[in-house]
Amino acid sequence: MTTKLFGEPVRRREDARLIVGRGRYLDDIGHTALAAAFVRSPHAHARITGIDVDGALDVEGLVAIYTYEDLTGPMAEPLPVLIPHPQLTEPRTGYPLAREVVRHVGEPVVMVVATDRYVAEDAAERIVVTYDELPVVVGVDAAYEARAAVHDDVPDNVAARHHQETGDVEPALAASPRTLSFTQYIERSASMPMEGRGVHARWDADDRSLRVYSSTQASTSVRAAIAAKLDLSLDTVEVIAPDVGGGFGVKIVHPWPEELLVPMAAIALGQEVKWAEDRREHFISSAHERQQRQDVTVGFDDEGRVTALDVHVLHDNGAYTPYGIIVPIITATQLVGPYVIPVYRVRVDSVYTNTVIVTPYRGAGRPQACYAMERTMDRIADELGLDRAVVRERNLIQPDQFPYDHHLTFQDGRPVIYDSGDYPGLLDKLRTLADWSSADVLRDEAAARGKLLGIGMAMYVEGTGPGPYEGGHVQVLGSGKVLVSTGLTSQGQGHETAFAQIVASELGVPIEDVEVTTGDTRRFAYAVGTFASRAAVMSGNAIALAARGVREKALRIAADVLEADPGDLEIDEGLVQVRGTPGASIPLRTVAVLSNPLRYAFDEAAKQATQFTTHDDSKPPVAEGDAPGLEHRDYYSPIRSTFASGAHAAVVEIDPETWEIDVVRYAVVHDCGNVVNPMIVEGQVHGGVAQGVAGALYERMAYDADGQLQNASYMDFLMPYASEVPDVDIDHQQTPSPLNPLGIKGAGEAGVIPGTAAIASAIEDAVGRRITSMPISPTELYDLMRSEDSETTATAARRAGTGVMA
Amino acid sequence: MKPAPFRYADPGTLDEALAVLSAEGAGAKVLAGGQSLLPLLSMRLAAPATLVDINGVPGLDAVEVTGDGVTVGALVRHNALLHDDAAARVQPLLARATANVAHPAIRNRGTTVGSIAHADPSGEMTSVLALTDGSVTVATPSGPSTVEWRDLFVGPLETSISGPAVVTSAFFPALPPRSGTAFAEIARRKGDYAVCGAGVVVTLDEDQRVAAVRASYVSVGLTPEVHDLTDAVIGSPVEKADWTAAGELARTLVDPDGDIHASADYRRLLVGVLTGRTLAEAAAEAAAAVTRE
Numbered sequence A: 001m002t003t004k005l006f007g008e009p010v011r012r013r014e015d016a017r018l019i020v021g022r023g024r025y026l027d028d029i030g031h032t033a034l035a036a037a038f039v040r041s042p043h044a045h046a047r048i049t050g051i052d053v054d055g056a057l058d059v060e061g062l063v064a065i066y067t068y069e070d071l072t073g074p075m076a077e078p079l080p081v082l083i084p085h086p087q088l089t090e091p092r093t094g095y096p097l098a099r100e101v102v103r104h105v106g107e108p109v110v111m112v113v114a115t116d117r118y119v120a121e122d123a124a125e126r127i128v129v130t131y132d133e134l135p136v137v138v139g140v141d142a143a144y145e146a147r148a149a150v151h152d153d154v155p156d157n158v159a160a161r162h163h164q165e166t167g168d169v170e171p172a173l174a175a176s177p178r179t180l181s182f183t184q185y186i187e188r189s190a191s192m193p194m195e196g197r198g199v200h201a202r203w204d205a206d207d208r209s210l211r212v213y214s215s216t217q218a219s220t221s222v223r224a225a226i227a228a229k230l231d232l233s234l235d236t237v238e239v240i241a242p243d244v245g246g247g248f249g250v251k252i253v254h255p256w257p258e259e260l261l262v263p264m265a266a267i268a269l270g271q272e273v274k275w276a277e278d279r280r281e282h283f284i285s286s287a288h289e290r291q292q293r294q295d296v297t298v299g300f301d302d303e304g305r306v307t308a309l310d311v312h313v314l315h316d317n318g319a320y321t322p323y324g325i326i327v328p329i330i331t332a333t334q335l336v337g338p339y340v341i342p343v344y345r346v347r348v349d350s351v352y353t354n355t356v357i358v359t360p361y362r363g364a365g366r367p368q369a370c371y372a373m374e375r376t377m378d379r380i381a382d383e384l385g386l387d388r389a390v391v392r393e394r395n396l397i398q399p400d401q402f403p404y405d406h407h408l409t410f411q412d413g414r415p416v417i418y419d420s421g422d423y424p425g426l427l428d429k430l431r432t433l434a435d436w437s438s439a440d441v442l443r444d445e446a447a448a449r450g451k452l453l454g455i456g457m458a459m460y461v462e463g464t465g466p467g468p469y470e471g472g473h474v475q476v477l478g479s480g481k482v483l484v485s486t487g488l489t490s491q492g493q494g495h496e497t498a499f500a501q502i503v504a505s506e507l508g509v510p511i512e513d514v515e516v517t518t519g520d521t522r523r524f525a526y527a528v529g530t531f532a533s534r535a536a537v538m539s540g541n542a543i544a545l546a547a548r549g550v551r552e553k554a555l556r557i558a559a560d561v562l563e564a565d566p567g568d569l570e571i572d573e574g575l576v577q578v579r580g581t582p583g584a585s586i587p588l589r590t591v592a593v594l595s596n597p598l599r600y601a602f603d604e605a606a607k608q609a610t611q612f613t614t615h616d617d618s619k620p621p622v623a624e625g626d627a628p629g630l631e632h633r634d635y636y637s638p639i640r641s642t643f644a645s646g647a648h649a650a651v652v653e654i655d656p657e658t659w660e661i662d663v664v665r666y667a668v669v670h671d672c673g674n675v676v677n678p679m680i681v682e683g684q685v686h687g688g689v690a691q692g693v694a695g696a697l698y699e700r701m702a703y704d705a706d707g708q709l710q711n712a713s714y715m716d717f718l719m720p721y722a723s724e725v726p727d728v729d730i731d732h733q734q735t736p737s738p739l740n741p742l743g744i745k746g747a748g749e750a751g752v753i754p755g756t757a758a759i760a761s762a763i764e765d766a767v768g769r770r771i772t773s774m775p776i777s778p779t780e781l782y783d784l785m786r787s788e789d790s791e792t793t794a795t796a797a798r799r800a801g802t803g804v805m806a
Numbered sequence B: 001m002k003p004a005p006f007r008y009a010d011p012g013t014l015d016e017a018l019a020v021l022s023a024e025g026a027g028a029k030v031l032a033g034g035q036s037l038l039p040l041l042s043m044r045l046a047a048p049a050t051l052v053d054i055n056g057v058p059g060l061d062a063v064e065v066t067g068d069g070v071t072v073g074a075l076v077r078h079n080a081l082l083h084d085d086a087a088a089r090v091q092p093l094l095a096r097a098t099a100n101v102a103h104p105a106i107r108n109r110g111t112t113v114g115s116i117a118h119a120d121p122s123g124e125m126t127s128v129l130a131l132t133d134g135s136v137t138v139a140t141p142s143g144p145s146t147v148e149w150r151d152l153f154v155g156p157l158e159t160s161i162s163g164p165a166v167v168t169s170a171f172f173p174a175l176p177p178r179s180g181t182a183f184a185e186i187a188r189r190k191g192d193y194a195v196c197g198a199g200v201v202v203t204l205d206e207d208q209r210v211a212a213v214r215a216s217y218v219s220v221g222l223t224p225e226v227h228d229l230t231d232a233v234i235g236s237p238v239e240k241a242d243w244t245a246a247g248e249l250a251r252t253l254v255d256p257d258g259d260i261h262a263s264a265d266y267r268r269l270l271v272g273v274l275t276g277r278t279l280a281e282a283a284a285e286a287a288a289a290v291t292r293e
């Protein structure tokens, strides 16, 4: 059967269009629009003492200048705290344009609108803002020390204290045969999509309606925010996410100041206005993630089984908390990974710093969580002289323990109950794929070439597909076209293909007939967004349910026409037929025509549905409880998240003269339940691994003590090129989720999660020194190797003793 | 990230270019491949009043190779030099170094002479000009002149050329007899500006003994310098020479700076390592040259 496409490696149908330049990204829209540019704070913390716009006024082409003083009503209030939480006791957000105080370099202070972006920047350059500088807080340790405060009224810089525990950790630690404690750090990186953020707004003064295009991951909620902030009725605002050139999390935050200010100006000026973020703006005005300090104490027995775990996380949330404490909650709750942790306590202090806000970046707190847990496993193995894989194996949740309740509360407010999984299966597959047992042979072989070789692994469990819901709409047209829409947006993941595969399979139509629209509030107004590896799980299932609804209705109508029982009908290749009775069939497109009783025959096909053609006059044309049209709308709202899992291994080679670090092998075993399209899943894993390697070895946000970002360009922010990303070997395991109709789990973020942990482990294995801060660069590794304070691992000492390592 | 307003001139001859440069004065800048200048403009780190685009000036795009050396015209792209076999035979450092300049897309536009005129101490070709003891030819309204590399580089992104001038070519002298070269660098990502680069020339005597060793580094120091490392290995039979000792000597001669990608100490380490490695390679080439004689 040709239409069963679910599970097939169908080529991404959107690629041809995107690759040849026919994509429609934000900046492709509105060539004649006025352009906005922003004057942004050059200081990390300062009081604004004056804004002098005089110099800009005679720039030809200047249209308008806005400062905080020009904002009225809800626009003059702080931006929303999108995800409130009872433990976020001191939430703070900025204003669309800074009011009195700026708290990070890049905060918008003045908006300039002009005939084009060049002119807007000319004018912006001439606006003089004067400041009184205030003390600057950079880094979690400085924030916690609180010698200066980011917000006057939060003197200890602590925005939230998040705390979860599954038992009494202190007695459990005291009773543990062994304990160990350590502190480690992980640095910031950022989403860095190729396309930055961007907004285009058009006000129709006659219609009194607003159309906004935004490069966003959440168009429905942007719409609601714009309506609320600009005092518009929701029905007069439409928001469309056009092709989005990557998001990776940064575009889930909303409303960004620009998403409000650009429409505000468009309405005020009665003209189209556009703003497309440039790269420097993206570095200093969008969002970052990942910086944490982690203090870990673990209790364990002589076999390496964990008895208790106590973790304190200092989490850097940047200058404001518009996205609440989602990232640290995810760290806190995903830290336990695939392991049985009898007693677990986690305390997070989420602290303010004078830096760009911290909101989810692919992985969203999980790479940090994985780093904490997996490095703990490495430490236990090192202490006991055990194989790192064996220690992990002894702690894994077993396949017969599902559903497994960790007794924690997840980021969606729901319990952390793992729905399904086979973690020993993952580990076995990884050991084979990565050739774990021949590490010593590889090490000797590399040593003969003058290289230090090390291997590391990391496992993770990832809560994916959180609610509250997504919806799908499927409609069959009289032409046979099948229109599919979901309010969830796309950022390049291949939704057009995956969703079309689901509909083609569910409905029995050729995939060529299926057209998918995402993130357009004109087509679907209820949605949450694309983040947290949720698109396939949430919209995929909603769309499947919608398609099933259409199928049911189609069979009902066709059964009438064919005088058959709906149960005897099947749909294949767009033809409804009585099973086993050749010739007794009706095309689905005809069913679509018949589903809509007509008075007017606007085309040839429509004639079949007009009032003198249809026969049965014993019933109303549209039966009670029915609706015209062959379409169905449905929603999927899960009881809780579904938990995907995986295991990665990295092999690194280090040059002991230059301390260059080369990832020579990277192995991934991945379980995201039933797979809609393995080619897309592998692509997601590859991209994730690239970002994992990036976070481990290349990328960081180099803030100096004054809060200036020293590497705010692609020249100095070292996003790896293809030449730095290793080849990836992938093996799949499929443990279906019992929670949703399609049995799927999310796959979007998985690839990035274990990178830092696995690579840290591999480097430590290679050099025999403890790695406690990631990412690590050659210059830092050189310092570590020379430092008298750096700790030699017990494994290295043992190897030296037995002569395995020279 | 949009440049401030500027005037644009695209002269059709060198004289015309010089005339515009004279008329516009200090506010005018030559535009060659644009690979360094345009980013500076876009970030508004430079705002020249006029750009004088020399891409339409005829006669500046030739690589001339003679027994004395290689003359590279102002419009020769890095990529053309990289693939010029005749030039590589006379001075192998040209291809070896240009292979390390950025990525193909940038090498296709950026010019070698522009890179020298830009005087970036992180550029490979400034260092190669120094190492080969090269010079540039400068056209001015009062006629052409030659500037030796030693007199050219004044500071980072700063040359001694002032007033209306177009660098029309760079001259890289030929590799001396019984000599070999090597070039290596370490960058955080392939094609990036080097964290540290090293170019070396080893010259032997007729008996395969080390006669001269010179090295120049990339991203080390404010201007290109040439270091004579001969003392560390002078007179050694080539197969016994202690190149590590030459590396050690080099470490003591350089004065690198630290930045977010590498500490000064790390750069110094790399100077030592790269010197040792490139010298061994260059020496082997020199030995082969002596054998051929």
Ligand SMILES: Cc1cc2nc3c(=O)[nH]c(=O)nc-3n(C[C@H](O)[C@H](O)[C@H](O)COP(=O)(O)OP(=O)(O)OC[C@H]3O[C@@H](n4cnc5c(N)ncnc54)[C@H](O)[C@@H]3O)c2cc1C
Pocket: B029, B030, B031, B032, B033, B034, B035, B036, B037, B038, B039, B054, B074, B100, B101, B102, B103, B106, B109, B110, B111, B112, B113, B114, B115, B116, B117, B118, B120, B122, B123, B124, B125, B165, B166, B167, B168, B191, B192, B193, B194
């Ligand atoms: C991403 C990226 C990576 C790069 N990596 C490297 C690298 O690894 N190594 C490296 O060496 N370079 C690198 N570059 C720079 C590149 O090599 C440039 O091409 C080169 O530095 C300048 O040459 P150009 O022809 O582009 O000069 P332009 O950008 O046009 O000009 C540069 C400067 O030189 C002046 N100038 C140019 N030509 C002349 C002339 N004939 N007479 C007088 N003045 C002149 C200009 O006025 C300007 O001030 C990189 C560039 C980019 C964008």
